[in-house]
Amino acid sequence: xxxxxxASVAHDYIEAVRQEVAAMSDPIRVVGMIASDxxxxxxxxRATRQRFADVGIEYDLQEVERLTLEESxxxxxxxxxxxxxxxxxxxxxxxxDSYLRNLVDYRKDIEAGSMYxxxxxxxxxxxxxxxxxxxxxxxPCTPLAIIKMLTALGVYAEDVERPVAGKTVTIFNRSExxxxxxxxxxxxxxxxxxSFDINGPLRFENAKPFETRITRQEAxxxxxxxxxxxxxxxxxxxxxxxxxxNTVCVNFSSHPNxxxxxxxxxxxxxxxxxxxxxxxxxxxxxxxxxxxxxxxASQ
Amino acid sequence: xxxxxxASVAHDYIEAVRQEVAAMSDPIRVVGMIASDxxxxxxxxRATRQRFADVGIEYDLQEVERLTLEESxxxxxxxxxxxxxxxxxxxxxxxxDSYLRNLVDYRKDIEAGSMYxxxxxxxxxxxxxxxxxxxxxxxPCTPLAIIKMLTALGVYAEDVERPVAGKTVTIFNRSExxxxxxxxxxxxxxxxxxSFDINGPLRFENAKPFETRITRQEAxxxxxxxxxxxxxxxxxxxxxxxxxxNTVCVNFSSHPNxxxxxxxxxxxxxxxxxxxxxxxxxxxxxxxxxxxxxxxASQ
Numbered sequence: 001x002x003x004x005x006x007a008s009v010a011h012d013y014i015e016a017v018r019q020e021v022a023a024m025s026d027p028i029r030v031v032g033m034i035a036s037d038x039x040x041x042x043x044x045x046r047a048t049r050q051r052f053a054d055v056g057i058e059y060d061l062q063e064v065e066r067l068t069l070e071e072s073x074x075x076x077x078x079x080x081x082x083x084x085x086x087x088x089x090x091x092x093x094x095x096x097d098s099y100l101r102n103l104v105d106y107r108k109d110i111e112a113g114s115m116y117x118x119x120x121x122x123x124x125x126x127x128x129x130x131x132x133x134x135x136x137x138x139x140p141c142t143p144l145a146i147i148k149m150l151t152a153l154g155v156y157a158e159d160v161e162r163p164v165a166g167k168t169v170t171i172f173n174r175s176e177x178x179x180x181x182x183x184x185x186x187x188x189x190x191x192x193x194x195s196f197d198i199n200g201p202l203r204f205e206n207a208k209p210f211e212t213r214i215t216r217q218e219a220x221x222x223x224x225x226x227x228x229x230x231x232x233x234x235x236x237x238x239x240x241x242x243x244x245x246n247t248v249c250v251n252f253s254s255h256p257n258x259x260x261x262x263x264x265x266x267x268x269x270x271x272x273x274x275x276x277x278x279x280x281x282x283x284x285x286x287x288x289x290x291x292x293x294x295x296x297a298s299q
Numbered sequence: 300x301x302x303x304x305x306a307s308v309a310h311d312y313i314e315a316v317r318q319e320v321a322a323m324s325d326p327i328r329v330v331g332m333i334a335s336d337x338x339x340x341x342x343x344x345r346a347t348r349q350r351f352a353d354v355g356i357e358y359d360l361q362e363v364e365r366l367t368l369e370e371s372x373x374x375x376x377x378x379x380x381x382x383x384x385x386x387x388x389x390x391x392x393x394x395x396d397s398y399l400r401n402l403v404d405y406r407k408d409i410e411a412g413s414m415y416x417x418x419x420x421x422x423x424x425x426x427x428x429x430x431x432x433x434x435x436x437x438x439p440c441t442p443l444a445i446i447k448m449l450t451a452l453g454v455y456a457e458d459v460e461r462p463v464a465g466k467t468v469t470i471f472n473r474s475e476x477x478x479x480x481x482x483x484x485x486x487x488x489x490x491x492x493x494s495f496d497i498n499g500p501l502r503f504e505n506a507k508p509f510e511t512r513i514t515r516q517e518a519x520x521x522x523x524x525x526x527x528x529x530x531x532x533x534x535x536x537x538x539x540x541x542x543x544x545n546t547v548c549v550n551f552s553s554h555p556n557x558x559x560x561x562x563x564x565x566x567x568x569x570x571x572x573x574x575x576x577x578x579x580x581x582x583x584x585x586x587x588x589x590x591x592x593x594x595x596a597s598q
Contacts, residue, residue, distance in 0.1 A: 067501075067508045070421070094498060095475040098397040102414045115401045115414065122369070176394040199393060202366075209366045 004270055009152040010279040014055060017282045021056040028289050029058040030084035030110065031076050035066035035091050045088055051278050057285060066091050069100060077105040083293045084110045084285045089177075098176070107292040110284050112138035113177050121181055124188060124207060128291045135291040138284050142252055143182035145276035146227060147189075153268055155225065155248050162190030170194045170219045172257065173229035174202070182227065183209075194219040216242075223247060228257035240265035252277075303569055308451040309578040313354060316581045320355040327588050328357040329383035329409065330375050334365040334390050344387055350577050356584060365390050368399060376404040382592045383409045383584045388476075397475070406591040409583050411437035412476050420480055423487060423506060427590045434590040437583050441551055442481035444575035445526060446488075452567055454524065454547050461489030469493045469518045471556065472528035473501070481526065482508075493518040515541075522546060527556035539564035551576075 021028060030052065034045045045061055052059035064072050069091060076082045085108045091097050106116035119125075120137045128135040150156040150164075157163040169186050173179030174197035183195040187204035194214055195202045201219065203212040220226060225248040226238060238258045243249070243265060250270040251257045263269050320327060329351065333344045344360055351358035363371050368390060375381045384407045390396050405415035419425075419436045427434040449455040449463075456462040468485050472478030473496035482494040486503035493513055494501045500518065502511040519525060524547040525537060537557045542548070542564060549569040550556045562568050 065510075067510060092498065094473075094496070095394075095397060096473075096479070098394060099414075099417065099475050102401065103418070115398075118398065119402070174393075174395075176398050180395070197393070199391065211364075211366060 004149075004153060004268065006149065006270060006273055007275040009149055010275040013148070013276075013279040013283060014051075017057075017279070017286055018055040020286055024294075026294075027058050028056075028083050028285060028293075029060070029081055030086060030285055031060045031062055031082055032086045032088065033062045033064055033069060033072055033076075034088040035064050035069050036088065041088060048086075048278055048281075052282065052285075055282060057282065070103065073100065073103045077103075077108065082108065083289050084108050086110045086281065101177075107288060109138070110141070110281050110288065111177070112140045112284060118176070118181070122184060122207070128287075136287060138287055139185070140177060140181050141277050141280040141284060142178045142229075142273065143185055144283075145273045145280045146182060146250060146252060147185060148280065149250065149270055149273055149276050150225070150248070153248070153270075155268070156189070164225075165190030167191045167224045168194070168219075168222045169225040169227065170196065170223040171227045171229075172196045172235070173227075173253070174199075175229075178229055178252065191225070194223070225250070227252070229253045230257050231255055238262065303448075303452060303567065305448065305569060305572055306574040308448055309574040312447070312575075312578040312582060313350075316356075316578070316585055317354040319585055323593075325593075326357050327355075327382050327584060327592075328359070328380055329385060329584055330359045330361055330381055331385045331387065332361045332363055332368060332371055332375075333387040334363050334368050335387065340387060347385075347577055347580075351581065351584075354581060356581065369402065372399065372402045376402075376407065381407065382588050383407050385409045385580065400476075407587060408437070409440070409580050409587065410476075411439045411583060417475070417480070421483060421506070427586075435586060437586055438484070439476060439480050440576050440579040440583060441477045441528075441572065442484055443579045443582075444572045445481060445549060445551060446484060447579065448549065448569055448572055448575050449524070449547070452547070452569075454567070455488070463524075464489030466490045466523045467493070467518075467521045468524040468526065469495065469522040470526045470528075471495045471534070472526075472552070473498075474528075477528055477551065490524070493522070524549070526551065528552045529556050530554055537561065 032045055032049060049059045049061045062072060076085050085104050087100060089097050091100060101113045102115055104114050106114050109117060117138050121139060126137050127133055128137050147156060164186060169191045171179055171183050171193060174195045179195060183193045183204040184207045187193045188207040193204040195204060201212050201214050203210045220242040226243060227250045229252045231253045233255060235257055240261060245265060247266050248268045249258055249262055249266050252273045331344055331348060348358045348360045361371060375384050384403050386399060388396050390399060400412045401414055403413050405413050408416060416437050420438060425436050426432055427436050446455060463485060468490045470478055470482050470492060473494045478494060482492045482503040483506045486492045487506040492503040494503060500511050500513050502509045519541040525542060526549045528551040530552045532554060534556055539560060544564060546565050547567045548557055548561055548565050551572045
């Protein structure tokens, strides 16, 4: 059993951010906006603020009403002293959340969830501004966190063009924010990816989707890596008898998506990626600052 | 009973488009994209193509696979000989549809459903390009169709700043594409608007949303205008005993949302707005062409 602590993997990334921030002459300022009075969500938001503060990034956590969030986002977009914006979703838990996500100025979009960045991801465009190779594009925090975690685990080969070539991956979650970008990124990195959500399966190869009729059981039996992100108690948790021995298992949902005895069947089980996600958000914040807000960035 | 035929109300708008198109030296070319083999949806798409052709707009209806739609949209965005794009939704029936909607170049977005136009709508910005009063912004086709219908019926006062001042409106549907823009537009036009969806009610006043605990019964009992767009058989159809006499009733859903005897209780009942919506799509197509594609439009 490989003892994998997401917090310790995150540590190196966080240290790198801390050192870069310390070397800067001007402060980086971000706002987090939460429109929820759910206690665990607020606790999570306050913990995030603390982690940002710990590396020297000023993090103003605004607790707002959901109906004023739109206004708050626009005010933060317009404020030159704010360099990054993070929204705690879900807010309305419907299409309006997609509207709000896209309302964030891409130059301040820490999560890289707005169309500007999503289109670059799907187009495999690596630059923040077309033609300027000095400014790198942002990637969404959770998919990036998962890939960095797999890299730390040695599952992703380093310094090769297709680091998961020949591997089969199954991902449960095809949201626009997490599961679909992750499927595109991993298939772009060489994997054959089966993607499941309530609408059924798709297969991704070389960043392109294909129709498939594969079942959950067939996909799991084939997979070297299984990644879950189903925030629902009704999801049938993945059992030992469904996966190959030593399948790499990663859950990024707040709910357990694997049976508790999964570690009897695999050496690599990552039960949560939250700390890595926060580290990637910090990394994105720094990238936004360098790309768009520092003295050296031309707008 | 006012005999209101949406097709006849649409006729004037369509005639105006036909005359403008006839006066043009170059053809206007649009593509419609449908990724569905549902027979009624295909029939609707083919009828739309015919209507566009009837006014002299070249309408290329592309029947595509859902997984190639993304590529088709990008190809149409890049093709200078295409001046407008219309996507038949739903495609995936999840967040991915919002992604596809936003993928359409705003200069070709007939439905005005992408963020560029939605943000202008919510900001009450009337110009397609900031500071250029010669190019008018686009509004989404269905909300616009409803307002033009209410204008034709005399419910909307003409040539006044707040044409529904003092009126109370209830709208069932708060989608990002139809119900929410309609609520914003009508409240901006002076109405007090109650907006219902499965997440509960909101109230809109002067284009701003407010929390409310009003019930369906209370809202209906107060309303001068009731507008429905619930594409579900499980919606409890609106009954005569729920509305005031002569409430203006409009349904834009493909399902009947009012009880069949509703006309016993009101003089103005519009059972569908489809033909007006198509007319508004033509109008938007022309506006896109004038704003962005004609010889006179500077890009």
